[in-house]
């Protein structure tokens with residue numbers, strides 16, 4: 001207790017003194033960095049006295065090297081600072097930068113380049129705080145702000161899937177069909193891997209389109225299909241700025257065996273069994289890949305091992321290809337990663353680890369499941385930003401409407 005008091009008052013001092021000096025800190029939702037510089041007295045606040053700063057992502061309980069980081073800098077006015085990572089942990093557009101406390105972001109680079117192990121930033125003379133992140137972040141506050149626009153929509157209900165291990169609410173969104181007995185049920189989950197933020201804008205676009213758009217496919221979905229949407233499967237990881245991917249002993253996405261270890265995965269299993277009533281036909285699991293390289297710089301769906309599901313995936317993708325109108329257009333040749341190619345091989349691990357979709361496809365009636373891999377920064381030669389990501393979400397909603405309408409008439 002006394003030790004906690006000492007730590008608390010120490011942190012209090014740091015907070016109060018902090019903003020005045022030259023400083024990096026991560027004392028805000030999503031923050032993550034380690035500064036390799038002698039003389040730092042806290043892992044939340046680092047004093048800076050050099051123009052070259054050695055930094056690296058804080059892996060915490062991650063079993064392998066990963067690349068998520070986000071921090072803010074104060075008191076460096078007029079300085080040009082060289083931020084050096086030990087590995088290539090900066091994406092193809094450089095860091096995302098915010099000058100307004102994380103409200104709005106933009107890429108540092110104008111052009112798509114290669115992943116690097118450093119970035120350089122020239123601070124202006126205003127003394128304003130600058131936030132840097134490996135990509136566009138998407139936190140609880142972003143979802144709350146977004147969903148407020150629709151909170152009175154008659155078909156929408158927002159509740160809690162479960163409390164997380166640290167007592168946070170993991171949101172559960174339901175969009176109910178207008179007709180009492182729906183033709184199909186769809187589940188969409190995001191952030192099984194906490195750091196994979198860009199795909200959250202795709203989910204925003206999907207929801208926005210479902211609730212707003214009057215085109216026939218969306219009107220049909222609103223009439224006939226029930227949706228269950230989970231925006232943050234690893235809520236603690238998102239808010240705490242964890243990598244999330246490859247957590248020890250295993251991460252949320254593969255926690256669908258007999259006895260899950262996380263609250264949210266156990267709760268989602270129960271909810272899908274109760275809510276589903278055997279009518280779930282389609283399940284999407286939204287992800288982002290690695291920062292750069294092959295199968296990391298374009299949008300694609302991940303092929304299932306089961307030939308029947310693989311066939312449905314290809315049908316869905318060809319509808320999407322045919323009907324998309326957003327800025328980011330799927331490359332038909334590379335829109336589907338067949339099972340057994342690239343990284344797409346799953347090795348059983350003594351039945352302790354079962355991927356979400358491997359469990360979901362065992363449910364009666366499920367025909368189409370897929371992981372979407374949506375890159376952090378670029379789709380081929382196109383730069384990704386929140387609005388064209390949302391457009392891709394709308395394209396997915398439209399394709400799903402067309403696909404399910406055909407299915408329901410069979």
Ligand SMILES: [Zn+2]
Nearest residue numbers: 193196287288
């Ligand atoms: Zn992932």
